[in-house]
Amino acid sequence: MATVARQLHFDGANQHLRLSAGLFSAQRYGLDVSWAWPVNEWFLLNARLGLTGFWVMGTDFRGSSEASFHTDYTLTGTVGADVYLRPYNVEFRLSGGRYIAGDYGSQLNVMRHFRHVTLLAFARVRIGELEPNQYDKQKYRTNGGFAIVWMLPPYKRSSRKLVVRPASSFTLSHSSRADGLSMQSYMTDPEENSRERLIDVDWGLGKEETPAN
Amino acid sequence: MRRRRMLVQLAHHKLLFLLLLFTFVGSSVMAQQYTGMTGLLHVPSAEMDTIENLRFGVHLLPKYMMPDAIRFEGEKYASTNWYVSAMPLKWVEVGYSFTLMKFHKNLDKNSEETGFYSKDRYFSLRLRPLREGRYWPSVVIGGNDVIGQRDGDSYSFYFRNFYLAASKHVELPFGEVGGHLAYRYWTKSYNKRWNGVVGGLTFRPSIYRPLRFIAEYDGNGVNIGADCVLFRYVQLQASLMKCRYPSVGGALRIELKGRGPRP
Numbered sequence: 001m002a003t004v005a006r007q008l009h010f011d012g013a014n015q016h017l018r019l020s021a022g023l024f025s026a027q028r029y030g031l032d033v034s035w036a037w038p039v040n041e042w043f044l045l046n047a048r049l050g051l052t053g054f055w056v057m058g059t060d061f062r063g064s065s066e067a068s069f070h071t072d073y074t075l076t077g078t079v080g081a082d083v084y085l086r087p088y089n090v091e092f093r094l095s096g097g098r099y100i101a102g103d104y105g106s107q108l109n110v111m112r113h114f115r116h117v118t119l120l121a122f123a124r125v126r127i128g129e130l131e132p133n134q135y136d137k138q139k140y141r142t143n144g145g146f147a148i149v150w151m152l153p154p155y156k157r158s159s160r161k162l163v164v165r166p167a168s169s170f171t172l173s174h175s176s177r178a179d180g181l182s183m184q185s186y187m188t189d190p191e192e193n194s195r196e197r198l199i200d201v202d203w204g205l206g207k208e209e210t211p212a213n
Numbered sequence: 214m215r216r217r218r219m220l221v222q223l224a225h226h227k228l229l230f231l232l233l234l235f236t237f238v239g240s241s242v243m244a245q246q247y248t249g250m251t252g253l254l255h256v257p258s259a260e261m262d263t264i265e266n267l268r269f270g271v272h273l274l275p276k277y278m279m280p281d282a283i284r285f286e287g288e289k290y291a292s293t294n295w296y297v298s299a300m301p302l303k304w305v306e307v308g309y310s311f312t313l314m315k316f317h318k319n320l321d322k323n324s325e326e327t328g329f330y331s332k333d334r335y336f337s338l339r340l341r342p343l344r345e346g347r348y349w350p351s352v353v354i355g356g357n358d359v360i361g362q363r364d365g366d367s368y369s370f371y372f373r374n375f376y377l378a379a380s381k382h383v384e385l386p387f388g389e390v391g392g393h394l395a396y397r398y399w400t401k402s403y404n405k406r407w408n409g410v411v412g413g414l415t416f417r418p419s420i421y422r423p424l425r426f427i428a429e430y431d432g433n434g435v436n437i438g439a440d441c442v443l444f445r446y447v448q449l450q451a452s453l454m455k456c457r458y459p460s461v462g463g464a465l466r467i468e469l470k471g472r473g474p475r476p
Contacts (some may be wrong), residue, residue, distance in 0.1 A: 005370065087301070089471070109266035114265065114469040119301045144360065148267065148299070158335075174309055176336070176360060 001025055001190050002206060018199045020188035021046060027051035028098065028186040029069060038203040044082040052100070052186065055115040059130055076100055076185065083205040104128045105183040109194070113205055117148040118195040124183055133179045140177050140200075147173035149195040152156060169193040220461035221304045247272035248372070249296030249308040249358050250337050254438045254460075255431040258393040259353035261303060261341055265471075269299045270448070271462025274312065277434075277458045280371045281403040285293060285315035285327070292329070296464075298337070304344070306355075308337040321360045336360055350381035372401040376408070389422075389447070391415035397432070403461050407432040429451070442466065 003022030010016070020032040030052035037045045053073045059065035070102050080095030089112065104127040105128030111120045123144045130139040150170045158165075192198055196205065246252035249270055251260050255278060272294045292315075298308030299474055313329035320330065341356035358373035374456045378395035394412040399405060413429025413436075438452025438460075448464040 065252075090302075112265075114471060117267070117469055119267075119299050119469075121307070146307070174297075176334075 001187070003188050005188065008013075009200075016199045016201050022188075022190065023055060024052065024186040025058055026184060026186040027054055027191075028100065029055040030074070032186075032188045034188075034198050035199065036199045036201050036203075038201055041203070042084050042086065044084075044201070044203050045080070046082065046095075048076070048097075049075075049077040074100060074102060078185075081205065089205075100132070100184045100186065101181055103131065103183060105161075107183065107204045111195070113195070116151045116155075120147040120149060120194055121145070122147070126182060131182075133177070135178050140179060140182070143175060143177045143179065143182065145173065145175035147171055147194055149193055151195065154184060167191075169195065180192050214446065224250075243396050247274060247278065247294050247339050248310050248411075249294075249298035249464070250306055250339055250355065250357070250429065251300075252378075253393060253413045253415065253427050253429045254436045254450070256375045256393065256413050256429040256436075256453065257339075257355060257378045258355070258391075258413070259341065259351040259378040259395075260349070260393075261306065261339075261353070261393075262300055265469045267300075267467040268296070268448070268464045269468060270298075270462060271295045271419050272450070272462030273460050275454055275458035275460050278460065279312075279455045280401065282401065283312075283314060283333070283371055283385075291314055294462075306339040309336055310337065310357075320470040325464075333369075335370075335372055339341070346382065353378045353380075370373040370400060370402075373401065374404070386419070388416055388418040389421075393429075 001023055003020050003024065005018060005020040008017040008019070016036045018034040020034075021030070023029045024032070030050060032048065032050040032052070034048045035046060037212055039045060049074050054070040055068065057065070057067040068121065069075070072156075076098050078095045079095060080098030082094075083092045085091070091109075091111045093109040093111070094149060098104055103126055106127065107122055107124045109122045111118050121144070124142065126141050130141060132139055147164075148171070152168055152170055154165070154167065171193060189198065223310045245381035246254065246257065249268060250257070251262060252258045274294055276289045276291050279292060281289070283289070283292075286360055292313045292314045294310055296308055296310040298306065300306045311332040311334040314331040314333055315327060316326040316330045318326040318328065318330055335358035337355070337357040338359050339353050341351060341353045343349070343352040354377055356373070357376040359369050366389035372398055374397045374467050376397040378393065380391060382389055382391045392412070392414060394410070397408060397411050399408055409432050411430055411432050413427060416426045418424065423441050425440050427436075427440070429436050434455035436452055436454045437456060438450060440448065442448045449464045450459045450462045454460050
């Protein structure tokens with residue numbers, strides 16, 4: 001993954017954007033725009049739009065390498081609404097849209113946040129025509145599972161311009177249906193995880209790291 | 214001669230159970246059933262842990278605890294159950310478990326190599342609508358194997374069951390005694406021996422609170438056992454199912470600290 005990203009914060013209108021470009025995860029490359037609008041302290045709207053193509057790069061022990069960037073781009077996008085129940089640190093995230101394989105679906109995440117851990121349960125429903133599962137050739141409209149997101153130390157954010165550090169989180173996830181190509185999306189940041197928000201918004205959980213004094 | 218050999222084996226099993234039992238030291242927490250959910254040994258209860266937590270564990274399942282439909286070449290076998298369970302809120306508990314299953318390697322019946330090459334996965338859920346009070350018991354509604362990969366497939370939902378449980382504890386001078394009662398329904402006919410009213414008694418001695426003795430009736434026999442927590446993080450349980458078949462399990466227990474208010 002190699003990306004460049006820029007966040008734009010329009011504090012007057014309370015609108016927040018993140019623009020990304022480069023080589024994303026899930027073998028996608030292209031452009032991505034994320035948007036967030038904290039309507040109030042417990043409700044937030046968000047959306048994401050991406051124009052990506054397939055890419056692959058490989059090398060072998062004989063020293064030869066090959067890279068391929070396909071130009072059949074796919075337009076993907078989701079819209080979502082988040083609700084944060086502060087007294088209980090419980091968050092609901094509902095989103096839906098178009099995904100990498102051109103399929104449509106909706107997902108609900110129910111999350112319970114602890115100091116450095118988030119327990120997440122998700123439920124998905126696919127909309128429209130179904131493609132057979134790549135493993136057992138069955139067609140599944142629903143799916144569900146869980147994830148445990150651990151934030152890893154150090155929890156202080158460095159003020160240096162160049163920071164070299166290990167991964168900030170570890171996620172253990174399980175899906176009841178083995179169907180990795182269904183409702184697949186990509187990540188634009190190696191630090192992206194299901195607990196934190198991609199855009200730095202002063203809402204809900206916020207970022208795990210606190211700025212160094 | 215054969216009877217003498219069986220008696221010697223039974224004595225060895227009981228000795229192993231007692232050895233495991235008396236090496237326990239720890240703190241007072243709730244036991245884990247073999248599914249990773251709070252309960253007794255093979256019987257559910259309405260107890261909940263005192264703090265939100267995460268548990269990773271494994272439990273040995275003797276042949277007695279395995280559903281009759283799980284066989285390899287016509288024979289039942291003992292296996293292990295591995296689980297991840299969590300209590301995100303004080304009134305809900307969820308768990309993911311898988312039981313190792315014997316098959317030929319690569320599921321190729323012509324292969325001579327056999328072992329635990331497959332597993333049955335399932336989710337468990339418990340909800341507590343009523344917390345224990347001074348005069349009333351706690352009540353829990355729960356189920357194991359509540360959703361699965363192959364809906365309607367006869368080769369799935371091996372451990373599926375639903376239950377309604379109630380628990381009440383009484384503090385006595387010599388310790389805490391708990392009474393647990395549940396009605397359980399197993400959906401598969403080969404598990405019906407565990408259907409109906411089940412229950413058990415637990416006892417925590419005053420002189421040693423971390424230890425909990427358990428005696429229960431699971432619908433098909435009486436099971437006895439005990440559990441404890443070592444150093445607050447390692448949870449152990451040992452039991453004799455039907456007072457004959459040993460079963461042990463252990464889990465790593467991680468308490469989840471709450472998130473403080475944002476500045």
